[in-house]
Amino acid sequence: MACFAAFSFSMVISILTGPLAIVIVVSVVVGLAMVVLFGYTSDQKAIGIAKDQLKAHLLAVRLYRDQIPVVMGSYGKILRGTVRYLKLAFKPLLYVIVPITLLMVQMDRYLGQTPIPVNAPFLLTVHFSSSDALNDATLALPSEIVMTAPPVHIAADYQIVWRLAGTRDGSYEMNINAGGQSVEKVVCVGGGLPRISTVRLRGQFWNRVFSSAEPSLPENVSIESISINYPDRNIEIAGYGMNWIWLFFILSMVAGFIFKELLGIQI
């Protein structure tokens, strides 16, 4: 009994402090915020009418099911009504999409990948702007990161790939030297929920916004990007692992449906 209680307690604690708890809390808050935002930025009356019309045409299909011309006409009206509804939902969606996209990008930094496990190999891929730069490129590693195989030069793709491993938990800077310049790339090793950047880029503003958590590479270096193949993080629920995005999708939808009813907002 005591063992069961202790197990249950430890499960609750792990759930409450782990990524699942974060996803649940964020999903509920986002569900609420998005519904409220949708309510304020949409034409609620028009959306209500559009939805009612859609329901009416659906009912017409049922009520007049023996009258094929009426049924076919109703299908046409359902399609037109759907387009009208999507039009009405478009403007509030714009308001909703921007903040949520930015939020999700940030959440993905923490929840999208796990740190590299201690002593597990990982690949550091550096993409250069020309094949010439490959010849004099070197890698300087901190003591906690070791190289487990010689680098592979892929001249055709202007790439060098290093196979490395971390020996202790923590975040470490690795230095790549090329053309007399040195740039860093951070690698996270161990566990927890560190902010992970899978790639460091030069330029490419929008790509950096959506994919990178590190500053841009200097303009005068010959390196285009430096990436690490972090493993994807799966959140376990009842023995099934899933990407946090799917869980967030489901939970925020459920929360949104509940809040829309409570707040009387038409979506």
Added chain:
Amino acid sequence: MKGLWSARPTRVVLVALVFLPALAHAYAGPGAGFAVLSSFWAIFVAFLYSFYALMTWPFRQLVRFLRRRNAYGRAKFERVVILGFDGMDPDLAERFMKEGRLPNLAKLRDRGTFSKLRTTFPAISPVAWSTFLTGVNPGKHNIYDFLARDTNNYLPFLSSAEIKGPKRHIKIGKYSIPFGKTQIKGMRKGTPFWHWLGEAGIFSSVIRVPVTFPPEKFQGVLLSGMCVPDLKGSQGTFCLCTTRVSDDKFREGGVRVPMDRKNGVYRSYIPGPDNPLIEKGGELRADFEVRPDLRAKSARFVFGPEKFALEVGEYSEWVPAEFKAGMGFTAHGICRFYLKGLSPEVEVYVTPVNIDPGHPDLPISHPVTYSIYLAKLLGPYATLGLAEDTWALNEHVLDDDAFLAQAYGNHEDREKMLFDALDKTKQGLCTCVFDTTDRVQHMFWRYLEEDHPAARDVPHSEHPQVIQDLYERMDRLVGRVMERIDDDTLLMVISDHGFKSFARCMNLNAWLHQNGYLALKDGKSESGDWFDDVDWSRTRAYTMGLNGLYLNLKGREKQGIVDPAEADALKDELRERLSGLVDPASGAVGVTGVFVTDEFYRGPYTENAPDLLVGYGAGYRASWDSVMGKVTRQIFEDNTKAWSGDHCIDPRLVPGVLFSSHKFIEDKPAIVDVAPTILKLFGLALPAHFDGKPWALASPAGDR
């Protein structure tokens, strides 16, 4: 230029979202999710339905073909459209056609039929429309008036339907939790003719035909009309919320509710149905607030989650009214607010709370989803049988304009329903009854005459042409319907009765009292409502309702004294003495005929019929008190109420109208003939119990 710049951020975001990578594509939040899901769901359900419909269509068509091969195969028309204009009067129609006011009805007259349509005895809407839809006399459909009487206690009950709570209850402390459905028993007997059409595979759309509540199953769609109750279960109880202190009560049809003021906010409530969870728990209430703006002559209303502003003299749209009883029991209704005034008193009129058609607590349509379909398609609409609040105008709670705005608002909704039904019913029967004609004539006949007692304060030259406008409006409706039909459609415009002035009231109970047929308790010279203070041990005859006269028959009435063997003689005596009764004040005949019902009612329900029907002369009707079983001192008096026209008189004086797009050969068509005529037009055999006779088409042009 400005527009371009202002659009730029949006474009940038859009381009970014569309062309930049991965994560934004993955998920765009619940809003997008809902939108996509909702749209997808609509399409998915539509697809499922269409798949189902298409897959099963051949089989259903085969079944329909087998069922209807004798119907459409021998039908004279693909479709029959019947417009029921309740109370349209043939004399007025003829007069207005002569004046050129009704070009579309005149077209029907010239190309097809225009005739008087004999009505029922009595000429009362629920009776006549019941005969219309069943094709039988009242002895077979059991409707003789709006009201019927309980022979045990001489009290009235609604003749068309009986509504009771669920049979089973579980008692927990003070609560009595109902289990099961509300019991609704239709009192109208007989089978509507669209049932026979449906049996033959012919589809019908039936909208607002009176006495179709509770709705019955058949192949088609039906929205119930007259006799649908409000949420309180009454035939319409309006509410006047007011700061004016008054102990006066409305005679009928409305309640006065006080309005309290606190910090510039006025609070009141709408009375709802009785609490179903607590015995004698009182009525449920829905509170609302009014925040007046005296300068703007307007006010803001807060009613549940609804917030809206009204100017003085303005109606709200239909707003949902929820009455919560607790434990999850909620009654759903809709109502409209009308801001009567803000100074010196704040007064708000609220319509009777109608059953919400989008969330009906009682079935008001067949199938149940039909009322929901119409509500989703057209928005909320009046469902109450007598939706035009004549009582409120009678009681001066509404003025003429406010009443007309309400009546025509309802009328427009019904026009939309009709045109939707016309679009959906390309084959079969499409029928819709408009009450507006009846209500407006009831309330505005006073302006049609030079010296009506109810309009003596308004010079005749200033009388508004309300009834003329009404007929023109109905004519335009006919015109729009004619534009949508072809020669394969038969259009009929009918009314259940005509109209005459109601300038003088006759209290028949007073006459019975003064002539020794009805006795009051010792020392009383008047009775209260519903025969309070009537001495039944000495009463031989009494009246309640609009035309019925009853003997206090031994063995039938609980305190009956008239020996059945003497009943015929008493009936003859009453007929003899009442027929030709003259109003001493005017010298006019107040009663032009008295009819013994045994002589013309046939059927299994004649025992519920009145013994005699009193046919009042033109200009006369049963007094308001007499209808409610009250004995007064005066027999005749002026009718000064806005309800100034009527038809509950000698039925021979108020026939209805019959217009049709194709000519019928019939000298004296009657409303009882409509059902057999329609069945015959669709090539169906007539049930043997029908009392009506089908009309013949004049020209073979209609033959297909």
